[in-house]
Structures are given as structure tokens and as C-alpha cells.
Amino acid sequence: MKPFTYERAKSPAEAVQAVTSTPGARFIAGGTNLLDLMKLQIDAPTHLVDVRGLPFTTIEDTQDGGLRIGALVTNTDLASHPRVKRDYGVLSRAIVAGATGQLRNKATTGGNLLQRNRCPYFYNTDMPCNKRRPGSGCAALEGVSRSLAVIGTSDNCIAQNPGDMAVALRLLDADIEVLGPSGRTHTLPISEFHRLPGDTPERDFALGNGELITGVKLPPPLGGTHHYHKVRDRASYAFAIVSVAAVLQKDGSGRVAFGSVAPKPWRVQEAEALLPQGPSAVTDRAFQDARPTNDNRFKIALAERTLALVIDEGRR
Amino acid sequence: MDFTSPAGPNPIDRQIAVGRATSRVDGPLKVTGTAPYAYERHDVAPRQAYGYVVGSSIAKGRVTGIDTAAAKAAPGVVGIITTLDYKPAEPPARQAANLFGGDEISHYHQAVALVVAETFEQARAAAQLVDVRYDKSAGRFDLAAEAAAAKPAVDINEGEDAKIYDRLGDFDAAFAAAPVQVDASYTTPHQTHAMIEPHASIAAWQDGKLTVWTSTQMVGWTRTGLAKILGLPEPDVRIVSPFIGGGFGGKLYLRADALLAAYAAKALDRPVKVTLQRPLIINNGTHRSATIQRIRLGAGRDGRLTAIGHVGVSGNLPGGAPEAAVAPTKLLYAAPNRDMYLTLAELDLGEANDMRAPGEAPGLMALEMAMDELAEKLGMDPVELRILNDTQTDPRDPNRTFSERHLVECLRTGAERFGWSRRNPKPGSVRDGKWLVGMGVAAGIRLNLLMPSAARIRLETDGTLTVETDMTDIGTGSYTILAQTAAEMMGVPVEAVTVRLGDSAFPKAAGSGGQWGANNATSGLYAACVKLREAVATTFGMRGNDVDFSGGMVTAGGRSVPLAEAARAGPLVGQDGIAYGDLDKTYVQATFAGQFAEVGVDGFTGEVRMRRMLQVVDAGRVLNPLTARSQVIGAMTMGVGGALMEALAVDPRYGLFINHDLGGYEVPVHADIPHQEVIILDYPDPVSSPMKAKGIGEIGLCGAAAAVANAVYNATGVRVRDYPITLDRHLDHLPTVS
Ligand SMILES: Cc1cc2nc3c(=O)[nH]c(=O)nc-3n(C[C@H](O)[C@H](O)[C@H](O)COP(=O)(O)OP(=O)(O)OC[C@H]3O[C@@H](n4cnc5c(N)ncnc54)[C@H](O)[C@@H]3O)c2cc1C
Ligand code: SF4
Secondary structure, three states: OOOOEEEEOOOHHHHHHHHHHOOOEEEEOOOOOHHHHHHOOOOOOOEEEEOOOOOOOOEEEOOOOOEEEEOOOEHHHHHHOHHHHHHOHHHHHHHHOOOOHHHHHHOEHHHHHOOOOOOOOOOOOOOOEOOOOOOOOEOOOOOOOOOOOOOOOEOOEOOOOOOOHHHHHHHOOOEEEEEOOOOOEEEEEHHHOEOOOOOOOOOOEOOOOOOEEEEEEEOOOOOOEEEEEEEOOOOOOOOOOEEEEEEEOOOOOEEEEEEOOOOOOEOOHHHHOOHHHOHHHHHHHHOOOOOOOOOOOHHHHHHHHHHHHHHHHHHO | OEEOOOOOOOHHHHOOOOOOOOOOOOHHHHHOOOOOOHHHOOOOOOOOEEEEEEEOOOOOEEEEEEEOHHHHOOOOEEEEEEHHHOOOOOOOOOOOOOOOOOOEEOOOOOEEEEEEEOOHHHHHHHHOOOEEEEEEOOOOOOHHHHHHHOEEEOOHHHOOOOOOOEEEOOHHHHHHHOOEEEEEEEEEOOEOOOOOOOOEEEEEEEOOEEEEEEOOOOHHHHHHHHHHHHOOOHHHEEEEOOOOOOOOOOOOOOOHHHHHHHHHHHHHOOOEEEEOOHHHHHHOOOEEOOEEEEEEEEEOOOOOEEEEEEEEEEEEOOOOOOOOOOOOHHHHOOOOEEEEEEEEEEOOOOOEOOOOOOOHHHHHHHHHHHHHHHHHHHOOOHHHHHHHOOOOEEOOEEEEEEOOOOHHHHHHHHHHHHOHHHOOOOOOOOEEOOEEEEEEEEEEEEEOOOOOEEEEEEEOOOOOEEEEOOOOOOOOOHHHHHHHHHHHHHOOOHHHEEEEOOEOOOOOOOOOOOOOHHHHHHHHHHHHHHHHHHHHHHHOOOOOOOOEEEOOEEEEOOEEEEHHHHHOOOOEEEEEEEEEOOHHHHOEOEEEEEEEEEEEEEOOOOOEEEEEEEEEEEOEEOOOHHHHHHHHHHHHHHHHHHHHOOOOOEEOOOOEEOOOOOOOOOOOOHHHOOOEEEEEEOOOOOOOOOOOEOOOOOHHHOOHHHHHHHHHHHHHOOOOOEOOOOHHHHHHHOOOOO
């Protein structure tokens, strides 16, 4: 960890200003991801702007019947909010499937969306890694890649987005509210929030320097039954090998998104339209361009079987 | 005290203190966070500086230069020592790796420098600035690729004169003629101990003498090893290790933290503390080697084994020892024709060495799965197959009996209590909703090892007792059982005994490892207590043999005197140790387990989840049912880890374990362990020691993983012979779901 300076932001505008004007500055919220990266010097900010004092800690109904979640709402508070539990069960379930109670108490909505990947080579600074050191190569491509992505990858990076909450937010078509250096707030659909690696694997998100996430907006509830199934090697406290988020309707239609299979939550609308035809139709379409490694090829079959499980649950 | 013939009746048999469920005497210190662990001993020496280890970024080759200028100029840096400043350290006994010194790199994360600064954070930041240049060469990292070149090797635990080949009868002919055969290969992966407390040491020099506050299972071995490398007489090195946050074998041996702290403290002339960062625990510390095992079982149609063949391949640095996977096979089942041996491949992957139940743990993962396969081929119940092939003598020597062996009772009791009769022998046939349900069984065996052990006990003037020995408590309960032993022998309540451990200034004990700690250390204390009893009796003018110590009173010939009176003129001391004759040669002394497991396999995703486990253990006298049970449930949990998730992933291109933290190396969490039951048979073994106890720290792991694996097979009908059984190993073969 390199020495850094630290300030607590007093207003959103000030926070944005502080990060924009200080080279190497970064926001910090719960710190549960950023601090780990700093200890290993994978990330080495020179200045931290703590946003936890900002007024983004509430969850409010929106006029259209949806919900607005402040960027600083903790994972614990979000998952246990009565309206989230009632109307957006998939979100609640996805969050509690992640990390541990202690981490969820610290982790924030904004920070969770921005959590970085869990590729083992990314975490070992002796190894080549394009995401960590652009141009150094990708050690995972021909290395240990069981947990990594099978689709949406490039020859420059095959890391998966490991998060749980984002998969549910993608399913729900959430919008991310962003305050930019210009002082204006704009919204970004979550489908455009995560980037695919392409030739620039070092950029995970479509967020510019100094852009502050202020909240997340959920459209009105979808009804249906809500499912989140996270497959993992141990029963708790592990990242997903594959996860499936789904909202299923009585008529057999619905939505599906897959986690831990791609650099972003993986939702293919043409594929979910095939839900009435059963799980294999959906996954065949959703993974038709998959480029798995020998280590992680099983994830495609696993995604299909997990979707079958979710559909089976939905029928009960 | 020389223990050369089986123990007769003695004061321990009263079991007033020994054998009682006694809460840990060190519990309050631990739950209040006041037990002093090595890294946190800020008070023991002034001006402690923090060292941060720089590990080699290559796995094999040479260091051609180290530029420390930038690091030296970093804030807070006190000094830097590099491997080029020192001669290679001669590995201590039973060790293989050079811990520091010289330009040769023999494994990834070998220590190449120690950056010392005023704070840990400064040392860590400066460590990133050390510029090490290497000349890289090719290494050997893939056990499967090196297996063909592996050479026959001897199990060092069997002693220097041990034979490589354990052969009896005519294995080849008997196996070929056997009407029912199993011939299969099994693999187990490299594993890390994953104890919570990292290796940690604080070193301080005074007048040419060294004190190291550290975390070691073996105070004596650490002192000997360190003194030799430093060229000091042993008395000039003091090792202090009263509390240890887990070890599982990872802290049996001197590691780089202690040596680097000692070197740096000397070079910088102030105390230095060093911990191994978790990635270094995995790549710089020791690990359990992966194994490739071929097992051949030949049996008659009645199930009686006629031939057992077992070959275990493992890997290690040049000069290292093999993982003795065939060790349990030598003694578990009868069969007139046998062929067992180990081979060892050279691997450049860091040092492979003991991890809990070395040999037995991976060996039984293979053997006990093979037995399950044999039972199925025979159409026989796997419990009955094991009972049928039980032996009461060493299969190699019919005149050498087991001192106590109640494996059959372990299996029968277990089967009954577990509801084994409800198991459906047809695999893949039991459903509970989406779950495929299966039950599995395995047998466990682990030798009871005898080690000399000494202790001192002092009757204080206030009538309390103080026990001192360099024995360690690695979370197992040594403090408690030693207090119980002293209380029993001297006839006082446990509360009247203070136990002080883990200091090389105290008499040398067996230490903690190989499940030998409890039996030997309490026996050493027993011997010291006998001495103290004699001293007390003499003080009171009483005659040796029929003096009774109980209820705080000493009684003989109708006269009763309070024990405390004996120390009126000053403390009375008893000091002695236990030394063993050849009873472990005359008899086989071993511990046994019947392991039962029930699992659910998600019919959709293939995820394996435990439903319940039961173990019945035969391990001599139970010294403390609470701590004994803790050992067994901890071991069963480790068995679940071995069966279902634990594996170090080798990247053979770079020669390292890539999942080198506790995020990447998964061990079971609470949610993985729903229900465990332990039944401990109480068969005091007079052949083992005056305590009549045996080890219990490792037997619980022996067979545990195989029982889980066999349950998975019973659930799915898919036999996975490569551990761990993660869902991707059987997913393709599970019933279709769409
Ligand atoms: C051991 C462990 C296990 C875990 N397991 C899981 C799991 O199973 N599933 C899962 O989904 N997650 C898991 N996580 C990840 C965890 O969810 C994230 O660490 C957490 O959500 C991050 O939130 P935070 O507020 O602590 O972010 P921080 O660490 O504070 O920040 C993360 C990033 O977001 C930026 N940032 C923070 N807030 C804002 C904002 N408002 N606007 C702009 N940028 C911002 C920071 O600059 C930083 O780059 C695990 C983490 C750990 C340490
Ligand atoms: S997959 Fe991505 S994160 Fe992993 S090594 Fe390759 S570039 Fe780095």
C-alpha cells in the first residue's frame, strides 16, 4: 500500500471536484474491495475521498411506482428493506447470497456495482495481467481459469464479473444515477454500465474519472416469482461459479440473467424470449457465442441446469 | 521414568479429574483476546521493527542482483537484508527447503529479502520497491508429468532402517487369480494447512543470545534448527511459544519468519518481528503434496481379500520426504499377498511436508474408496466387507498383535447409530426433492506414536501446583489435559493447577504433532508427578507405595496431612520425563475410526452438501471428552474440505500455487457442516503409556474424506476418483434435467 492522503467529502459536488482535480484520487465507500486492492498495490490511489457522509443513504418510492436506492445504502439495509423484499425479491436474494454478514454491513450499493473481478492472476502482481498492467498479457487465458468467463471475453482478458447484486439489477433493468464533473446528473442503463474487455480490459465500467454514483433506480415491480440461485463449491462465503437470476411469470414468460459467466451480468433478451421453450433453448441462445476454456466449459451446461432448477422452483 | 512394560493400575485410573469433561483452562484468555499470540507481543522487547518478506517472483533459477536503493530511501525503512548477504541455510532435520541465503532459487516465493521498517505498512510499501533481477531456468511442477521419473522412496516415519518395499506372498499371482478385482488410480491435490494464525516471530538479541517469540508446534525442533543455522549453542537460543492459532503440521518446522527475524534483528541491532503473508504461507511454507495412487485389490467371492497392492506417488523438493500414502494400507486389512511402496518425484514447488494425518489422510482417501468399489463389485455391504477383513495382528508378522484394536466395534456401533441399514446399496436411487441422497462409510487407522517428553511440577508454598514444560497447545487443549493430569496425580482440584507451556527454558516435551502430543506430554507430567509425590511422602516421613493423594490430603498408614504442608519450608519440585522401551515394536499401537457420512447432491447443479456425519473413535483412554470431541469434529470438517473443495491449483507455466489466499483456497465454512456426531469408545490402552491414552488429534481425519466421497457415489452413481469432488467432476454424468 502506498501512502495516500484522505478527506471526507462534505457535499456531492465537492466529492466530484476533489477526485477530478487530484490526479490518482479515488472515491472510497465501504472500502471492502478498494482497500484489499490497495494492500496488494493493484490499485494505488494517492488520495481517497470518503463519500460516506453524503446524503445517499435512503430508499424511496418513485412516482412511477419504482424505487430509488441511494448509492450509500448498505447491502444489508437494501436486502432487508420491506419493499425490496416484497417487490424485488430477486435483488434481496442476490445480495444475501454474496459475501458475509460483516461485509454486507460495510458494502454499499455504489461500491458493490464497482467491485472488480476475482481472476487469480489479477491478484498476483508477479503475473502478467492486461487488466492490472495493460499490455503485459493475460496469464489466465492458458492458465487456471475454472472460475472465469465463458462469453463476452476477448483474447486480452477472460475475467468474469463475480458480483451477485449486479445480476439482479441487470435483470430488473435498473438505471444508474451518475453525477459528473459538469455538475449534472445523468442516468446510465445498467446494460451499458459494465464494459466488455475488448482491447481495453483495464476499463471495467462506463464511468469517467470523477463520476460519482449517487443512486440506482428500479422501474416498477415486475410481479411474477423471483429467483436467485448461486452455484458454488461451498455453501456460503464464496463467489459464484454460475448464478441465475430470474423473474418468471405464470404464462411461462419471464426474464433471466446469468452471473459469473461473462465480464458483465449476462442477459440476452432474445434468449429469455425462449423461456416458454425450456431452459436449453434459452441457454443455447444466450451462450451461442461462448468461447470457454477447457477449465470452464462446464459452466455452460451448469448454466442450463441451474436455469432448469430455477424454472422448476417457479412451477412449485 | 522408563516405560518398558504395560502399565498396571495407577492413580490415573481413579478418573476424578482425568476423563472428565473439563472446559479449557485457557478459554477465558482466548475469548477475552488476552492470550498473547506471537505477533502481538509488543511488550516483550522494546523498539520492535516490522519486517516484510519479499518472495521470489520466479520458481527456479538464480538471483543475479538486488537493488535496494529505492526501498532503503522509502519512509520509515530501518534496513534491508537480502539473500545475497547470507550463505544458504542448511535445512534442519526432516526439512528440505533452504529458508534464506545464496543466489539459487528453488521455488516460487522463496524469501529473497526482508524489508524492515518502523511500521508494518511502511515495510510493505517499501518491499514493492526492492528490485530483484533473476536468471530464470526451467522447473518441474506437474506431478503427473514427473510421475514416470519418480524414484522409490522410504517412509521416514518408519525409521532409518525401514524397507522401501512392503511385500508379502506373491501379489501378482494372487491378484491375477482373484475372482473379484479392483484396479484403479486415484489422485489427491496439493493442500495447504490453512490455519488462521499466520507464521509469526519476534526476535531479540542480548549479549549474543537470542530469544524468539514465535508460533511453533515444536519448541525443541525450532530451537535445534535455528541454533544450527545461526551457529549458536542451543542454550543460547530461547524459543517462546505459549499460544498458537492452529498449525495442522504447518508449524512443525522452522520457517522463514523465525530465521529472517533473527538475521534482521542481529543485522539491525534491534528486535524485529516478521509474519509470513498468506500467499507466502502457501508458496513459501510447507504444503501437503499431491498424490497419484494406484490401488489393486483382489478378493474371493466371499469378500476376503487375497491381495492388496498400493503404490503412492508424491512430489517434493530434492532432499524432501514422500507423502506416505501407503502407510495406513500396511495395517488396516488382512491379506496374505501384499505389495506396497512409495515413489517420489522431484518437484520445484516449495517444500512438501507433514499436514494433519500425513500419509493416512490422502492414503485412505484412495484405499477406502477402492474398498467401496470392491464392496459394490462383490455385492456386499461395505461395512461388512471391512469387518470381514479386519485383522488383530500386523499382517506382516502374525506374532505382533495390536495392543487394542476395536475397529469392528467402531463400524458396528457407527452403522447402528447412523441408521446404516436404511442405505440403499443401489447408487443414484434415493431422492429427497431435488436432492440425490447417499450414504458412505470408511474405516480409519492412524498409529499412536511414542516420543520422550519431560515436565516439571512444583508444589508452591500456598498449596497450588505449577506445571512447566515446553509442550505446546495449538488450540487442542494441552493446557487443560495437563492441568487434569496434575490434579489427578496430586489429588487436588483442576483449579489449583497453573500450567505454563511453550518455553524452551522449561523441560523438553514431545510437542504437538502426529497426534502424539496429548499422550506423551501427559505421560511426561505423570513421571514428574511421581517424583513430586515421592518428595512429598519423604517430607511427611511416609512410605512410597501406599501413599494416597486425594481431596488435597496426603494419607498413609492412617495419617492424613494437607498436601500444602509439604511446601511449608519452600516449594517442592518434581521433574522427570517419560522414555519408552520397545512396546511399540512388540505391539502395534494404533487408533481407529468408523466414519459415516450422508450427503445430498443437487440433482440440477451437482453441488454436494453434507447432511450429517458420524464418527466412532477408538483412541485409548479419553483424557477430556470435550477437547477430544473438538479434535474429532475439527478433523471431520477437514475431511469434508479434502473431499469436496480443498485444492491448491498449480500453474505449471509459472511454477506456483495460484490460488494462494483464503479466498481462492476454500475450506469448509459453518454452512457446510450441518450435523456431526462423535462417539468415543473408551478402551484404555496400558501398552501405550501410564496414561493409557492414545492420540486423537488426527484419527478423526483418517477416512473422513473417503466416507464423504463414497456417499457422493452412493447418491449419484458417478465414481469420481480425483479429489476434490467439485460439481464439474460429475455434472456431465448426472441425470438430465431439461
Ligand atoms: C471476502 C469477500 C467476499 C466477497 N464475496 C462476495 C460475493 O460473494 N458476492 C459479491 O457480489 N460480492 C462479494 N464481495 C465483494 C463485495 O460485495 C464488495 O467488496 C462490496 O460490495 C464493495 O462495496 P464497498 O462500498 O465496500 O466499495 P469500496 O471498496 O469502497 O469501493 C469499490 C470501488 O467503487 C468505487 N466507489 C465506491 N463508491 C462509489 C460511488 N458512490 N461512486 C463512484 N465510485 C464509487 C471506489 O472508488 C472503488 O473503486 C466480497 C468481498 C470480499 C472482501
Ligand atoms: S483474465 Fe483478465 S484479469 Fe485475468 S489475467 Fe487475464 S487480463 Fe488479467
